[in-house]
Amino acid sequence: xxxxxxxxxxxxxxxxxxxxxxxxxxxxxxxxxxxxxxxxxxxxxxxxxxxxxxxxxxxxxxxxxxxxxxxxxxxxxxxxxxxxxxxxxxxxxxxxxxxxxxxxxxxxxxxxxxxxxxxxxxxxxxxxxxxxxxxxxxxxxxxxxxxxxxxxxxxxxxxxxxxxxxxxxxxxxxxxxxxxxxxxxxxxxxxxxxxxxxxxxxxxxxxxxxxxxxxxxxxxxxxxxxxxxxxxxxxxxxxxxxxxxxxxxxxxxxxxxxxxxxxxxxxxxxxxxxxxxxxxxxxxxxxxxxxxxxxxxxxxxxxxxxxxxxxxxxxxxxxxxxxxxxxxxxxxxxxxxxxxxxxxxxxxxxxxxxxxxxxxxxxxxxxxxxxxxxxxxxxxxxxxxxx
Numbered sequence: 533x534x535x536x537x538x539x540x541x542x543x544x545x546x547x548x549x550x551x552x553x554x555x556x557x558x559x560x561x562x563x564x565x566x567x568x569x570x571x572x573x574x575x576x577x578x579x580x581x582x583x584x585x586x587x588x589x590x591x592x593x594x595x596x597x598x599x600x601x602x603x604x605x606x607x608x609x610x611x612x613x614x615x616x617x618x619x620x621x622x623x624x625x626x627x628x629x630x631x632x633x634x635x636x637x638x639x640x641x642x643x644x645x646x647x648x649x650x651x652x653x654x655x656x657x658x659x660x661x662x663x664x665x666x667x668x669x670x671x672x673x674x675x676x677x678x679x680x681x682x683x684x685x686x687x688x689x690x691x692x693x694x695x696x697x698x699x700x701x702x703x704x705x706x707x708x709x710x711x712x713x714x715x716x717x718x719x720x721x722x723x724x725x726x727x728x729x730x731x732x733x734x735x736x737x738x739x740x741x742x743x744x745x746x747x748x749x750x751x752x753x754x755x756x757x758x759x760x761x762x763x764x765x766x767x768x769x770x771x772x773x774x775x776x777x778x779x780x781x782x783x784x785x786x787x788x789x790x791x792x793x794x795x796x797x798x799x800x801x802x803x804x805x806x807x808x809x810x811x812x813x814x815x816x817x818x819x820x821x822x823x824x825x826x827x828x829x830x831x832x833x834x835x836x837x838x839x840x841x842x843x844x845x846x847x848x849x850x851x852x853x854x855x856x857x858x859x860x861x862x863x864x865x866x867x868x869x870x871x872x873x874x875x876x877x878x879x880x881x882x883x884x885x886x887x888x889x890x891x892x893x894x895x896x897x898x899x900x901x902x903x904x905x906x907x908x909x910x911x912x913x914x915x916x917x918x919x
Contacts, residue, residue: 540585540657541565545575545601546619547593551642555588558646562653572601579611586656587616588640591631599634606635615656615837615871619644625809625853628823632807637871637881638837639821647818655837655871663875667695669717669792670867671877673708673739675699677722677732678753681775684801685720685751686878688784691800691833693842693867693884694791695877702735709742712876718747718791723764723772724754733763740767749790751775751783796866798831798884804902808832811849811858814840822882824850829902832863832885839868839883846885852897859894863887 542564546552549570556566567584569575573596575587587605591598602616618631618639631639640648672694676682686696697712699705709716719739723732732750740748750764751773764772773786784801803826810822810832822836832850840846844865849858863885871881890898 541567541582542653543567543569543575543578543584543587543589545569545572545587545593545598546590547571547595548590551590551619555644555649558649559653562650564653572596572598572604575601576604576608579605579608583610584614586653587611587614588619589616589636590619590642591627592621599630599636602631602634602636613873615659615873617652617837625807625823625851625855628809629807629853632823632825632835638835639823641821645818648820651818651820651838656873659871659873662870663872665715671695671697671712671716671718672791673697673699673705673712673716673719675702675705675719675721675732675735675739678724681722681724681751681753684780685722685784685787688780688801689720689787690878690880691803691884692784692788692795692797693869693879695869695875695879697877702738705735706738706742709739713743715877716743716746718749719743720749720751720787720791723750723752723756723760733760733767736764736767747790749773749787751787796864796886798833798866798886799828800831800833800884802828803833804828806898806901807853809851810834810836812840812846814844814846827898829898830887831866832861832887833880833882834885835880835882837871837881839870839881840865842866842868844868845888848885850894852894855897857893859897860889860891861885861887861894862889 542559544552544555544566547570552568556568559566589598589602605611615637618636619642620627620639621642628639674686674696690696697708699708721736748768753775761772780801788795806827808824813819820838822834824832824834826833842865846863848861850861851858866884866886868883869879869881
């Protein structure tokens with residue numbers, strides 16, 4: 533039996549009448565309100581009248597191509613938060629890469645599997661409910677004293693599966709704690725001298741008083757005097773973390789250990805560009821899709837509206853850009869973040885995978901693109917895919 537959905541409006545943008553009708557008929561059965569549109573220009577015109585819950589956009593259309601239409605949808609003031617799922621004629625990486633660069637949130641290969649379409653629609657339907665709940669222990673307030681350190685550390689924590697609130701000064705930090713304190717699992721405060729507040733340690737005192745049982749991590753982007761180190765240790769029970777003394781990966785690992793000791797790291801601080809198409813399936817579920825634009829020596833970061841829950845072990849097919857045949861990968865889901873429309877927390881939609889086994893061909897390719905300093909090894913054994 534198909535899951536019941538509210539009658540959310542979904543734009544179906546395709547220059548093929550037959551394809552539009554097939555998708556619209558299925559969406560109607562799901563309880564949605566499909567809006568058939570025959571071109572990218574028609575989609576943009578319709579956006580001036582109403583904003584949908586989801587846009588399904590064919591990549592290859594007459595006139596304006598789907599990637600350009602997607603780019604314009606994402607630039608529209610009222611629609612930049614609307615998920616866009618691109619429909620491609622094949623799951624080839626170069627096709628999906630166009631979608632990714634245009635800002636698409638996911639893709640579906642054509643001919644389309646209706647079970648996979650249903651899964652994407654259900655995920656979007658549930659996103660407003662997801663926004664009300666941050667996973668326990670993963671909500672983090674980052675008070676940015678140094679813009680460069682805040683951007684680096686915040687981005688790395690997001691790619692380790694944490695949900696971030698960002699504050700640029702003391703008043704903003706205290707307001708966010710008052711509004712979201714129950715959903716925070718920890719606080720990270722940058723004491724860099726360039727920060728907007730005069731005394732970061734005084735703010736740390738107030739945040740500790742407001743949330744006495746939550747982990748508090750103090751970091752600095754520059755060298756601090758001994759008295760600051762002493763006050764930091766007295767306040768948190770741990771040493772102040774100075775970026776200049778730690779490698780990026782070590783800094784992120786130390787912060788993670790304080791915030792969530794059981795979190796499974798995917799080395800998000802040491803990512804390299806690596807575009808790939810990913811196909812995966814949970815037990816007894818449909819074959820699902822996602823794409824990745826970066827990886828680490830031990831992890832793959834998959835953007836998808838339909839992530840599999842944390843802790844699941846998956847057999848995947850991964851096709852790198854320029855690769856003709858898919859490779860086999862065995863991985864564990866280190867974190868899983870569904871779409872959260874309207875959430876105050878920043879978090880990537882998708883999942884982080886901890887690589888366990890890759891086949892020999894993919895291992896050789898990864899060895900060529902991964903800097904040796906990152907420590908990627910060819911020792912991963914291979915085993916047959918369970919597909």
